[in-house]
Amino acid sequence: MIKKLLIANRGEIAVRVIRACRDLGIKTVAVFSTADANTLAVRMADEAVCIGESATDKSYLNVPNIITAACALRCDAIHPGVGFLSENADFAKKVEDAGLIFIGPKSETIALLGNKVAARTAALAAKIPITPGSTEVLKDLADAKETAKKIGYPVILKAAAGGGGRGMRIVRKEEQLEQSLQIAKKEALSFFGDASVHMERYLEQPRHVEIQLLADGQGTVVHLGERDCSVQKNHQKLLEESPSPILDEEMRKAMCADSVRLFKELGYRSAGTVEFLVEDGAYYFMEVNARLQVEHPVSELVSSIDLVQAQIAIAEGKKLNLKQKDVPLKGYALECRINALSAGKITNLSFPFGPFVRVDSYLETGSVLSPYYDSMIAKIIVWASDRDKGLAVMMRALEEVVIEGIKTNLEEQKLLITSKQFRSGRFGTDLYQKVCEQEK
Amino acid sequence: MIKKLLIANRGEIAVRVIRACRDLGIKTVAVFSTADANTLAVRMADEAVCIGESATDKSYLNVPNIITAACALRCDAIHPGVGFLSENADFAKKVEDAGLIFIGPKSETIALLGNKVAARTAALAAKIPITPGSTEVLKDLADAKETAKKIGYPVILKAAAGGGGRGMRIVRKEEQLEQSLQIAKKEALSFFGDASVHMERYLEQPRHVEIQLLADGQGTVVHLGERDCSVQKNHQKLLEESPSPILDEEMRKAMCADSVRLFKELGYRSAGTVEFLVEDGAYYFMEVNARLQVEHPVSELVSSIDLVQAQIAIAEGKKLNLKQKDVPLKGYALECRINALSAGKITNLSFPFGPFVRVDSYLETGSVLSPYYDSMIAKIIVWASDRDKGLAVMMRALEEVVIEGIKTNLEEQKLLITSKQFRSGRFGTDLYQKVCEQEK
Amino acid sequence: MDTIENMDLASVLSLFEQSSLSEMELSCSRYSLKFKRPTSEDQVVVSTPVKTVAKKAEAAEPVAQSASEDLQTINSPIVGTFYLTPAPDAPPYVKVGSQVKQGDVVCTIEAMKLMNQLETEYDCEIVEILAKPEALVEFGQPLFKVKKL
């Protein structure tokens, strides 16, 4: 049984994990950078330890300081939240080596899935459709040319060790291939310390649809349905919904079954997500996110399962006493990310309340937003019986939001939600540009 | 289709109804007393009309001013909220006569159920167990003595036209009967303008369990399970939960089936509640609340049905496209009423956020609580998969509440929720006295 | 503790600092002092979590308002539709400049199909007609600006 848990993160996700711990009767330790001394997570936690300066590599990525704090305060476990160290196999290993429980997948699983080529290979082995392309890293230019010819242009070069949209190059003609390959390798090396690059067919306007899973590492894997995360700005998700307006029942079933099978074959433990691209009635495996995701509340609202509590129970070695039929998915959920567009002090703040609205945030009136960290400051999540009703509830909620003192994307989000394109459910990843940038 | 709706109420329930209207795309008109000019409902509504002075009989009970405002602003409907005019058959009739839709039962139904003797007769006709006692008003002292002998002391005298705990007298011995009958008649006359009194067996420590129903008045009636409202202080409910910790599946089924049958026989329309007393493994019909109730969010969280939206749809003449099997009840919900214990200005206010917590309130930092109205200022409602988890989530939520500037019952509610008696699920209506008053 | 005259500046300042005061002024035979502390923001912004649409709410404020030089308002005692004439083609009860006696009818307010005739409570001269004929007036809404006679 976990009695005390350290949260190796900050902001709204730290508050989210503290709330789950309170619900479970687990004491909490917050860690914080000097810039975050006066934040909600620090005050809500039972104990708090300063682990370094504002810059993330001095604090939230400072593995020795984090693990030392957990050990010295006699924690049993560390929850990495999302981002920062949450998908770092080396960190997970060090946590385990220090005799602590890592709330997440086994470190080997994280390491395996961190390599995009290995992940594609695992997906292929589990008979999941992947985008046409290389299943190994590209050997040289000749290999690249041959592969590109086989799959057809446009193609995309990706860092094998990559993720998060970095180290990627789109190539539309063979003439560009040589130069692009050189640049992609250089970026891969500088971002990830590994110049390996592989090639996939590039989809122009795919939908991003991901399946949320929960696995106990003891043979039980269930899915919590999908989330459609196609509304993005510069590869950053803005709105996430479940169910997806573009999946039919057949494709949904196939994607869920594929994902469950993959997690079973991986012997996956904890919460995790399989990301797919969907285009022209077909779906393609993209990657596995071996961690909790920002948009997890969407799945919590349609499944009535608390994913963070489930992660902790699984990490304690408990079996998931669930069969798939025990996870009925009900209604529709939508998350809207409120991002800060400037730093500064929040002089006035008011979040929405009332039926079927949830707010996950760490802001208070008087909070000072520092420029060091992620710009996401709040998530508004709503539930309704269907999508049309859900959009109405979200607009009601957004109209109740007041954030003064800084600039936010609140008005842009209202534009998106009321746009004809979003309401129709038929749009690509360029929705933000079409709706918000053409306004200007 | 209703396009514009007037809310004949104030406070949190007015805000609740406005939120439902926004979700449905219906414009709203708030009415307010001079004391309430600067409240949230007035600002949230699309239009607002001052209808009188602070005293409720000059404003929120001022039928001509309310109906005139609705007509002049071209509303289609009036929602009475809870309390005030919500169970007033004469008001409902006047609303209908003015050509407006009354969001609630037909006025005849309200009139019938407002007479407690008539309601008992209707329940008996529907073969629902009622507490032993008279099925007609008591004729005289001799009739009273004979009835009391038949059902056994202690007995309770109740005003036939009564409700809300007024005009009631407990009689433990025959010697007290004559005097008590005189007083009960006098109280009944002064409170309700009708001296009629009937007699029932008095139950010492019953549980208050009520069934929430939804009926379209076109033949469809579904139940949303029960709420246990046994935690009370001076007959005012403090905590409400669903499912009840003391009902077994058999009794729950029987109570729900009885309630559905009664509503079918009444030709009931809109949301409504059948209240029962439960003691020693038996249940007894008490009364029907022919209106929305304060604690309705508890049923909304276990059923995922928005009761206010449903009321409005039914009032528009829509059929309930639901069968009982389409209303699966899931998990556990608990509501905690936050009451003000003093009037004054709220100098600092913070409500809980995060997973599975809902707050219905009308308070803001800077709000001034006037002494004219109900002391309930906020409802915290939580959902969890079972009762133990639900109590933990409620404590997490209550610990996040900050209300400064006035006194509230927040600490008492924490005491109740953490008490051994409440946790055990086995307690009577004297729980508040046992837990909170013995503390002092 | 010293008498006020004999205190040193540091002691006075220290007391002010430890207090909850935002301002302090002190003068005595030997010196005078004035302190002011910035409050955080110096203002409370009352949160308005919803768009504030044009409202009649404000109209309720001047219920008991009485302007300078004997100017008063006659306010609506009920909610209803305001009429200046007893019938569509009849002449108005009053005009600007009319002098009315206590008990004279100044307007009709229709509510629930009843025509309520509003009588003045004192002798006065009509200075201005504030409400719009045939529009809704709410409780407490000023209908006429009058000058008491």
Place this chain on the structure above:
Amino acid sequence: MDTIENMDLASVLSLFEQSSLSEMELSCSRYSLKFKRPTSEDQVVVSTPVKTVAKKAEAAEPVAQSASEDLQTINSPIVGTFYLTPAPDAPPYVKVGSQVKQGDVVCTIEAMKLMNQLETEYDCEIVEILAKPEALVEFGQPLFKVKKL
């Protein structure tokens, strides 16, 4: 209680503090006073929606603190367990009054089973030992109060 003329400032202030007043003016033969306190409208109370438990958080504040007359603090550069001695039975690196040269070790901080020896960056005298031996010290926590030499 003294007559008003003979009251000292602290007493007047204390009475005002205990009162519900937001402003007070007082003048007498010997002095005049004016107090003003921020009302709740004036101040923004930062909401603290959770119990504030005793935290080490505050300890992080004095990171860059430098007290008067050349007093400085040596702060922990990492999170770890603080030791004054190199080994359990060894004598301490420094005591109050010790004079140390730049580069001298003043303590050990254990982290991840590594013993990190902390060296001073300048010549100084140890004035006070602020951290508790064998306890956790956090980043930026003051370990020693020292006087620069």
